[in-house]
Amino acid sequence: MADETMTVAQLRQAMQQFVDERDWRQFHTPKNLAMSLAIEAAEVMEHFQWLDPTEASEYTLDPARREAVADEIADVCCYLLSLVNALNLDLTDAVLAKLVKNARKYPADQFRGRSR
Template structure:
């Protein structure tokens, strides 16, 4: 969490985001993997490598853009779909990894954000513009 913050979105989460739990998302991924008998391939090493590959595919959409262009990337409907699919692929691999390693994501993220807040206090934020 050492990069500068992006522009504020000022958007409320969608109703779907508000109504869907992390557990439900983890179950969607687990069901998908089960139905295809992919557990034999889903070891932590393969999942982390797959996540890195999907992250690289997401990065391709931003590779040659200026910072300003990158903030407007979702204005094009086709690009919005493509970027959304790559983000979903990244999330699916993160959820599969959490399933495989039995990581309870909500408390793990909350604990990490507390440590991040201690490491990067608001009053000592080099990226804060006043």
Template structure:
């Protein structure tokens, strides 16, 4: 029997949190998974993700998706970042869906769509 992995559209945030927690529990790493250590680990993994794009032009960065090897390597770092983010949210009992939606509402107020088009967020 072939096992299939559910895609983004078939998976809840709660299920992803459970995948990470099961991994941590199986290795008895809970004593190391406190908010400080998790935030530091997230920062380290984010730097590793940035390394894949260092010195690339914006156009070159976009074509990473067309190179299976490079896309896989970037995906590995994205997964590491996501796992630490999910672990932080779990540890601090943050509901990611509610928090993200509320943040996007605040961002929409802070960065309204300009009349007649889009704006560069760095211009704010």
């Protein structure tokens, strides 16, 4: 599995190469990328919109559905990586910093097993 061997930096570079080969950097403004990211996330959500929890859990057991959902999730990731590139953010630093903030906001001993 590539998740085990490829770094975030390598994914960012691959995404930037894809964009640059098509001369799309001119269109990859933070506004456009943020909007596209939200649109693609909504396309993931659309697959599960009217399913009950059991149906949603079983939805991707069908290979065609699994591929369709994977494609939409990949689109979300591509736009996220492009947005990170456009803003020159360090994604790993941002995620780790947010986890620290969330750990303070939601201490495990107070929120374990709770959805709120």
